[in-house]
Amino acid sequence: MVTKVKPTYLGHTCKHLKLLDDNGAGGLWSLRLAVIWQEQCKRAIFSFRLAAIWQEQCKRPIFSLYLCARNRQSLCTTLSQIIVRNTEPMGPKNATESKGLLQTHELYKYLMENNVYPREPKPLKELRALTATYKWAVMGTAPDAGQLIEILLKLIGAKKTIEIGVFTGYSLLLTALAIPEDGKIVAIDVDRESYEIGLPVIKNAGVEHKIDFIESEGLPALDKLLEDPENEGSFDYAFVDADKINYINYHELVMKLLKVNGIVVYDNTLWFGTVAQPEDSVPEDYRRGRSATVAFNKALAADPRVDISTVPLGDGLTICRRLY
Ligand SMILES: C[S@@+](CC[C@H](N)C(=O)[O-])C[C@H]1O[C@@H](n2cnc3c(N)ncnc32)[C@H](O)[C@@H]1O
Known part of the structure; x- marks a missing residue:
């Protein structure tokens, strides 16, 4: 299942966005996002790391979402509003699972501001x-x-x-x-x-x-x-x-x-x-x-x-x- 979020969702905070998978499990998930500003069509593509895959090993779904912003203004608004948190307990469930580092924008920002920019x-x-x-x-x-x-x-x-x-x-x-x-x-x-x-x-x-x-x-x-x-x-x-x-x-x-x-x-x-x-x-x-x-x-x-x-x-x- 692929969950696509239409532009009309812009302006909602993702705190209210509940994603459900085919098996009925749900929850809010940490998103890693890449934002690609498309100059030609004046919109941004948000490519989230979450894909619509049910992970059998760890019994959780990974979703894919795309958001389009109509202009830079709404892009910034959307970015500041997207705070999606993993409601699961922290840390990997087993040795084969990602330790989950850098799955949030806040952690990335922390890394850049504290470790990278001061030494650049x-x-x-x-x-x-x-x-x-x-x-x-x-x-x-x-x-x-x-x-x-x-x-x-x-x-x-x-x-x-x-x-x-x-x-x-x-x-x-x-x-x-x-x-x-x-x-x-x-x-x-x-x-x-x-x-x-x-x-x-x-x-x-x-x-x-x-x-x-x-x-x-x-x-x-x-x-x-x-x-x-x-x-x-x-x-x-x-x-x-x-x-x-x-x-x-x-x-x-x-x-x-x-x-x-x-x-x-x-x-x-x-x-x-x-x-x-x-x-x-x-x-x-x-x-x-x-x-x-x-x-x-x-x-x-x-x-x-x-x-x-x-x-x-x-x-x-x-x-x-x-x-x-
Ligand atoms: C991702 S950018 C490189 C970014 C760069 N390393 C930096 O730190 O800013 C890719 C570059 O590859 C060049 N490029 C694309 N196709 C190429 C090709 N076939 N041969 C050589 N350069 C190419 C583009 O002109 C562009 O400047």
């Missing part, structure tokens, strides 16, 4: 603020994910790195700040214009010299890098955040470019939570990305060349270490 370097804050005024600002790498990436880069002492999918440069700048003075980033994106939005901040931060920006589609740019035998097995780190449909193809090329023990991080591997939702409950626009992501996650899990860990930060990050 000033240039990254500036770039985030600058990007927020642009269309598709939501594409920027999430700062909490960025914090983990920064630690990874420093732990492995990354010097030679690649990034596919630059946009205005949040992840690029955080990489440039984390690697040493003589470190390098080959940064690939089809869209130079977005890169140029963030470029003044990158220049001010004094790290532009580490960046070699290539305006190109990702796959041919990686093929070109591989034409030089010196590049094979030479990169310490790669970040893939573009062209989700081709992640599987990027992976094959990145495996050739990375050193043994090198790290590749793939962004958006939980695809707004839709990977766990039945396909027909996922908005049309997200279905292609969802099936590519589901297939990619499956392929990674079966790939003996890498250690993997998927971290539910941002939109999901999968970290892989090349083993051989």
